[in-house]
Amino acid sequence: MLVALIVAATEATDELMKERYIANAEQTLQFYQSKILTSRSREHREALAKLISAEDQKLMLASEGRHFVAEPLTCARISIDPTSPKSVLVLALALVLGGFA
Incomplete structure (x- = not known):
């Protein structure tokens, strides 16, 4: 049950971060496009x-992938x-590093 809770929290956080990143990137693109129209140089x-x-x-990379911030590589295991x-x-x-310090 705890693993399912962690997975759900990770997915929700990942989706939230992805939405925020995409919104920020779209605003940045609009800003750059407005500046390129008014630029004379x-x-x-x-x-x-280039920007x-x-x-x-x-x-494009952010909007295509399933995982955004962290992709789980393996499941949780106990050694x-x-x-x-x-x-x-x-x-x-500690003695050697303490001596140098």
């Missing part, structure tokens, strides 16, 4: 065209052999 128009192209590419740090190694490393 050729270099300025070229720079704005529009990059923003449009990011917007059979739990691990713990080796205290002697940690102590030696």
